[in-house]
Amino acid sequence: MHRLAPAFQHYAWGSTTAIPQLLGLPVDARPVSEAWFGAHPLAPARLDDPGASTLDAFVAADPHAVLGDDVVARFGEQLPYLLKLIAAQSPVSLQVHPSLARANAGFEREEAAGVPRDAPHRSYRDRNHKPELVFALTRLDAMVGFRAPRRAAELLAGLESSLAERLHALLTADPSPRGVRAAFEWLLAPQTRPDATDVAELAAACQRRLDAGSPSPRTDRTVIRLNRHYPGDPGAVTSVLLNPVTLQPGEVLFVPAGAVHAYLEGFAVELMANSDNVLRAGLTAKHVDVPELLDNLDTVAAPPIRIAPEHVFTSTEIFYAPVDDFELSVTHLDSEVEARLPGRGPRVVLCLDGAAHVRGERDGELELAAGQAAFVPAADGPLLASGHGRLVQADVP
Numbered sequence: 001m002h003r004l005a006p007a008f009q010h011y012a013w014g015s016t017t018a019i020p021q022l023l024g025l026p027v028d029a030r031p032v033s034e035a036w037f038g039a040h041p042l043a044p045a046r047l048d049d050p051g052a053s054t055l056d057a058f059v060a061a062d063p064h065a066v067l068g069d070d071v072v073a074r075f076g077e078q079l080p081y082l083l084k085l086i087a088a089q090s091p092v093s094l095q096v097h098p099s100l101a102r103a104n105a106g107f108e109r110e111e112a113a114g115v116p117r118d119a120p121h122r123s124y125r126d127r128n129h130k131p132e133l134v135f136a137l138t139r140l141d142a143m144v145g146f147r148a149p150r151r152a153a154e155l156l157a158g159l160e161s162s163l164a165e166r167l168h169a170l171l172t173a174d175p176s177p178r179g180v181r182a183a184f185e186w187l188l189a190p191q192t193r194p195d196a197t198d199v200a201e202l203a204a205a206c207q208r209r210l211d212a213g214s215p216s217p218r219t220d221r222t223v224i225r226l227n228r229h230y231p232g233d234p235g236a237v238t239s240v241l242l243n244p245v246t247l248q249p250g251e252v253l254f255v256p257a258g259a260v261h262a263y264l265e266g267f268a269v270e271l272m273a274n275s276d277n278v279l280r281a282g283l284t285a286k287h288v289d290v291p292e293l294l295d296n297l298d299t300v301a302a303p304p305i306r307i308a309p310e311h312v313f314t315s316t317e318i319f320y321a322p323v324d325d326f327e328l329s330v331t332h333l334d335s336e337v338e339a340r341l342p343g344r345g346p347r348v349v350l351c352l353d354g355a356a357h358v359r360g361e362r363d364g365e366l367e368l369a370a371g372q373a374a375f376v377p378a379a380d381g382p383l384l385a386s387g388h389g390r391l392v393q394a395d396v397p
Helices: 018-023 055-061 063-067 069-075 100-112 149-156 162-173 177-188 196-213 217-229 234-240 290-295
Strands: 002-005 007-009 034-037 081-088 094-096 132-136 140-146 242-247 252-255 261-273 279-282 310-312 316-319 327-341 347-360 365-369 373-376 383-395
Touching: 018 034, 018 081, 055 063, 063 069, 081 347, 132 140, 132 327, 140 177, 140 252, 149 162, 149 177, 149 234, 162 177, 162 196, 162 234, 177 234, 177 290, 196 217, 196 234, 217 234, 217 242, 234 242, 234 279, 242 252, 242 261, 279 290, 327 347, 365 373
Parallel strands: none
Antiparallel strands: 002 373, 007 034, 034 081, 081 261, 094 261, 094 279, 132 252, 132 261, 140 242, 140 261, 310 316, 316 327, 327 383, 347 365, 347 373, 347 383
16 A cells, blocks of 8 residues: 555646645645546556556556556556646536547558657556546536537527537537537538627627526526636537536536536536546637537437446445446544455545544554545555545455
8 A cells, every 4th residue: 555646737727726635735826626536547646655656657567466456457557547636716627538439540641641749749648548437526527429400509599609509500400419410510601600800799699698687597697707707718608508517525427428518617526537537618718629529429418427436334325337447435433343345455544524443454554644645556455444524445346
């Protein structure tokens, strides 16, 4: 068992306070958007032991002992998942994650073209898919997947904007996934995307409707908010087509491959397949690849996928995602009597609050304070924990 020090990302949309305060680090003006507790080669966590290396190097040195024979047989000699903290103070990019087959094909294509893996304009940084699960630590607002076409058309009806009229016509002419795709693609494709003036006009129409007593104030506020953060970006208008979703602390959302989404604000634990493949279409200063996003896009209208916990033992909830790469459990400790943690194989355990003593039945033990994490190799065996607080754990089902 090894204490784990995360790798940090400092994207402009990040919070300056949420992650540093949880991890007990100094707060300054620099945003801390993400903390990665994983073994992705672009930003691996470090084993916080004397002379220790990065987690990906630790896995590579003895994959069967670290991962277990079963995990190696199923996923190869790499940790299958990536656990993160994510803190969004402003909206995160409009994005889609690829399927396993598309990720592999896209990676091979960019490798053959000689695009460096860390190049800002690269879309596929690895071969893996990137389904993800989000566990809210604060209120988390997001947009995920497409609304029913008729509902989106209703929200556009009556807005005094030529852009709204055009989108309304596309949706009413074909109120099916084809019509949704036509509207979404028309908004974002380089040859048809509206200019900044048209986007500002629609945002102003939303403001007028909001002031007059809007039938959908949340939709209008979202368009206004996104246009304020990213003036003139047609991605702001796509929010009319997408499902709004709010998670309260402790609630969980699953985002499958192909689902268009954007997080608007909030602090959460993210657990995903071990990948950094993000295809963006707007609401960002990063690389945008609209054609690739459209090739990976699922336009079938569906409500956001909320995952209810399964209650095991007496103190643990498990959130089972519909993928083989990962599962998330949350254990509430309120006693010095040891509680058994679920899971097997390689695990990452993060203390969210309080303090815990964690030990493996075969080997290893650590004291974890709030914000501290441990990596537990498969060879350490089942885990027991005691103390007062809350632990979140990533493992392989």
